[in-house]
Every structure is written in C-alpha cells, then in structure tokens.
Amino acid sequence: MITMDDIIREGNPILRQVAKEVQLPASDEEKNTLKAMLEFLKNSQNEDLAKKYHLRAGIGLAAPQIALSKRMIALYLDDDNGKHYEYTLFNPKIISHSIESTYLEGGEGCLSVDREISGYVPRHARVKVKAFDLEGNPVTLRLKGYPAIAIQHEIDHLNGILFYDRINKEDPFKIPDHVAEKN
Ligand SMILES: Cc1nc(NNC(=O)[C@H](CC2CCCC2)CN(O)CO)c(F)c(N2CCN3CCOC[C@@H]3C2)n1
Numbered sequence: 001m002i003t004m005d006d007i008i009r010e011g012n013p014i015l016r017q018v019a020k021e022v023q024l025p026a027s028d029e030e031k032n033t034l035k036a037m038l039e040f041l042k043n044s045q046n047e048d049l050a051k052k053y054h055l056r057a058g059i060g061l062a063a064p065q066i067a068l069s070k071r072m073i074a075l076y077l078d079d080d081n082g083k084h085y086e087y088t089l090f091n092p093k094i095i096s097h098s099i100e101s102t103y104l105e106g107g108e109g110c111l112s113v114d115r116e117i118s119g120y121v122p123r124h125a126r127v128k129v130k131a132f133d134l135e136g137n138p139v140t141l142r143l144k145g146y147p148a149i150a151i152q153h154e155i156d157h158l159n160g161i162l163f164y165d166r167i168n169k170e171d172p173f174k175i176p177d178h179v180a181e182k183n
C-alpha cells in the first residue's frame with residue numbers, strides 16, 4: 001500500500017518535471033499503481049486507517065508525487081452536494097475551460113509540500129477533460145467547482161506546477177480575475 005513514505009516532497013526534482021504520457025494499453029504495473037493511488041486516497045479519508053498508517057488526508061494524487069513521472073492521476077472526493085467523484089485516469093488533458101475562475105477560500109495544500117502556504121489559487125471554474133480510464137477507454141469529463149479545482153491541481157503536478165506557483169506574489173489574497181459574484 002502507498003503511505004506517506006512513498007510521497008516525495010518539494011525539493012525533489014521529479015516534482016518539477018513534465019511527466020510522460022502513458023503508452024496505452026497501460027501495463028499491469030501501471031494499472032496496479034493507479035489503483036493503489038486511489039486506495040491511498042480512500043485510506044487517507046478513513047479515520048482509523050489514516051491514524052493507523054499516519055496518512056495525511058487527500059482527495060487527489062498524481063503519479064509524480066510517488067516519484068513516477070507518468071501522466072496518471074486519481075481523485076476521490078464528494079462535492080458540497082454530496083455527489084461522489086472517483087477517478088483513475090491516464091493522460092488527462094484539459095481540452096476547454098470557462099473564462100470564469102474560482103478558488104478555494106481556505107487556499108490549497110499539497111501532500112508534497114510540508115508547509116502551509118496561504119493565499120488564493122486561481123482555478124478555472126469549469127473544465128472539460130479528456131482522459132483514458134483504467135481499461136484504456138477514452139472518457140470526457142465536464143467538471144465544475146470542487147472537483148474541477150482538484151483535477152486542475154493534479155494535472156498541474158503532471159506539468160511540474162505546484163499550487164503556490166499560482167498564488168499572486170504581490171497580494172496572495174487578491175480575488176482572482178473573472179471570479180463570479182458570490183450570492
Ligand atoms: C481541499 C482538500 N484537500 C485535502 N488534502 N489535500 C489534497 O487532497 C491535495 C489536493 C487538493 C488540494 C486542493 C485541491 C486538491 C493532495 N495533493 O497534493 C494531490 O496533488 C483534503 F484532505 C480535503 N478534505 C476534504 C474532504 N474530507 C473528506 C473526509 O476525509 C478528509 C477529507 C479532507 N480537502
């Protein structure tokens with residue numbers, strides 16, 4: 001199973017590399033790794049297992065974070081309406097996105113960053129993503145809000161980008177451009 005010992009931290013050059021596309025059909029090893037990434041997220045959100053294995057909670061994970069510079073990501077989260085999102089994807093690509101931006105009011109963190117970095121991380125409010133599932137089938141996802149933010153954070157990892165790269169250096173809590181009015 002994947003534990004925090006497998007997760008590399010900032011300073012490791014792998015986190016700043018552009019990860020390579022997975023040649024499809026994926027190998028059994030690549031499929032098993034992607035399944036293990038999803039399992040980590042589930043375990044990390046289980047109070048008993050997280051405590052037992054000292055896991056930091058995660059809703060997303062990208063292969064470079066376990067020192068594998070390949071375009072593979074997993075997501076496991078519920079949105080504010082309780083809708084469940086569970087994805088294991090190869091070669092995800094944002095093919096279009098809204099002009100509107102959004103951000104998490106509490107900022108973002110990262111399992112590969114062992115420090116708090118405050119500030120708003122501008123994200124596209126809506127994204128259309130093409131990817132391939134575990135079986136190698138093409139999938140098209142249209143996401144908004146929380147899951148959209150999470151998948152952008154993970155795809156950034158595949159391009160060597162960390163969340164704090166996107167925080168406004170002059171004014172970390174500047175409301176990003178094109179953010180819709182909050183009612
Ligand atoms: C927002 C949040 N970020 C958590 N961690 N950070 C991560 O997931 C990083 C990726 C996320 C950072 C911002 C967007 C993507 C990991 N990243 O580095 C991967 O690249 C959480 F753990 C968390 N939740 C809320 C839901 N809760 C359900 C019950 O279990 C606990 C869980 C905690 N929400």
Ligand code: NI
Nearest residue numbers: 109110111112
């Ligand atoms: Ni991260």
